[in-house]
Amino acid sequence: MSTAALKQDINPGLQTSLMAFVTDEVTHAVLTRTALERAWANAEILAGGVEEAMGTLTGIETPQLLLVDLSGTGDMVGAVERLAAVCDAGTRFIALGDHNDINLYRRLLDLGVQEYLVKPVSPETLRAAVEKPIEQPEDKTPVPSGLGQIITVIGTCGGAGASSVAVNTAWILAREKDKRIALVDLDLYFGTAALFLDLESGRGFREALENPERIDALFIERAMVRESENLYVLSGEEALENAFSFDPQALDRLFDYLRRDFDMVVVDLPRFAARSQIASFHEPFTAFLVSPPTLSGMRDSMRLSELIRAQAPHADMKMLLNKAGERKTGELSKADFERNSELSIDRVLPFDLKTVTKSNANGTAWAEAEKKGKAVVPLRGLIDGLCRDEDEAAPPSIWQRVLKKRA
Template sequence: MSHKITIEAFVLSAATRAAIEEACRDRRLSRSQMSIHDGGLPAALPYYSANHTPNLIVVEEDSDDATMMGQLEKLAEVCDPTTKVVVVGQVNDIRLYRTLISAGVSEYLIGPISARQLLDAVDMIYSDPGLKQRGRVVAFFGVRGGVGSSTVAYNAAWAIAQLGTDDVIVIDLDMVFGTAALSFNQDPKQTLGDAFSNPDRLDATLIERFISRVDDRLGILAAPANVRGFAMIDSAALEKVIEFARGLASFIILDLPHVWLPWVKDALVLADEAVLVAYPDLANLREAKNLSEYLGELRGEGSKPKLVLNRVDPARKTQLTAKDFQEATGLVALQLVANDRVLFETAANNGQMAGEVNANHKAVESLKALALALGAHAPQSKTRGAHAGIQLPDGVLRLWQYLTTKR
């Protein structure tokens, strides 16, 4: 997710400045404050003699090793003990690297650096070592209401868990009309309403208690789904819930309702993956284009939202195609899920997932392929080909999907 830290950088080159500016635009730093100064490491020393140090200082330097070490020692004298330092240097030398790390520098990067290198360094420095694992957060959002976003989210979550390696928690954020409990045939005693009613009290143990267990690998944090309550969600409380959930499972699936509120936008920006679910018609195309442009800017290059087309039926000539969506949004659909009312309604009425109703249905295969494309892991021993869940590159997966569903 994102870091809330203060960062000050002292750069020497335009390339380093550009990389840092690009990193600032990434969602991982969307809540951080960054300022960039010229002058490199030598300029940082007089500056911090007069100013407090931030959480993280990035200094670029190009002097010889002895001069640099002397300057870093002086910097350490004026640094707050919690301040971390990342050095951007020119010399690719493992001994220098080791000396710097043992002197307390958090990371040494060799220029020219990329935005991604800096972001990875920040992730490494600020990830919580106390957490056993940090689940991957995937947010699902229907670009229009009723397009099947929750259905796709739940079935993808189920498919991830079914592969047998990853644990999954589904968080149903449609507080009033959410259907996760119904869909997974659960009768939860406690819901997200309890979690959001007193966010200050939340901790991992409480979140674990609020989770209804569908099976060993799959749990849900259900919505209260009651019109009498007006449980409010705000971004800070939601982030707290997600952070605790991330310590409990390797995938966190967010089922977002089709409303446009600040916390929904924040969830779509901060999630590791934002999946836009659309029905192939013109109105959906317009919303998908708007959302993909907006979220693409906020999430940064390399972290664009993903697109899933749902209820696809090539026999309906009125439907738009994946190619139309690609031309309008620039997004290649990650999966096309076939339309089948009987399958999905039967599943919904039984409190089952589509794969439990018909494991070999092409829509079920698409949802399994979606699970793999989102990074779900298949156990090594069972892999015999694409059907057994080998993790294939997106392009190959889509080709396989095409070959197995279009005829």
């Protein structure tokens, strides 16, 4: 369809809630179905890419949500800048594209693009991305810069120390860095986050994951257990005979609420859940991978980092080797681990029996038991880096600057 024909189809006085320019039939069909099912009155799903979008958007009131397929565009960054120049203030922009490139992803987000999805995009991912902004209109959604940052912690094998790292990261952030922290343990059967802090799990987490409509500020307040002024824990201890399945939208909703209320959300994410859940973290987050310095740990670090890169390319991955020096033989050195896996290790945490024994005996976090413990110091160093990144104010994006000028 030509740009002129497209323009005639659109009522210039009516603000469209969604306008999409897509180049393939599958994406077109998924968006059309979503718009029909959700009964969005003002959805325009059009054939085309950047040029069609430029032609159509010039001179009409831009939609609240704009989706453009940038596949085949040589200069995607330039294309987004041009699009920003013809959009109204407040337009949210989702880009589709054919380049799976973390640097490109970051540059697009820096420009203010809400989401960059690499094709082929699954219908679920596309729908989740599109539905999010429409169902949470501007006035209810906090500005992204005000939302809490997510840190997920994944172990490469049982006993790697993932829960220890999650708990102690949360504790250091809350008690030493004065951040308001939610610690979420997604292993509802065997989770140990609460246990490590000598707390009993609260009630209601499973029910909420099964019925996402129950998740609201009041629920969260009730289900969380307070460790101290700044640290709250959300966990469960489900009976092993109870099977349950959680609604995929529940986690989205849960993290939306938590990020409004907390500076940071630390998630103890079991490996089995990482497989299916990692893609549900749509926005940039930090992913800690915790591995022992062993051959099997290295193999699974490689597999998990590949999974994260593929499913959550916007994750900032930090690789931690834990329990270094525990075994007399059979351990890989940091250099061997890095050379063979082609992963770079951000921190090595030594095996630290003294700190862990004291922390277990007192039911306290590592850093409380042994402020300068061998494993505590490098973990604190990693966290210092994260807080520095967080505190550096991000400059306004070009997209926002262009929009501001036009507002």
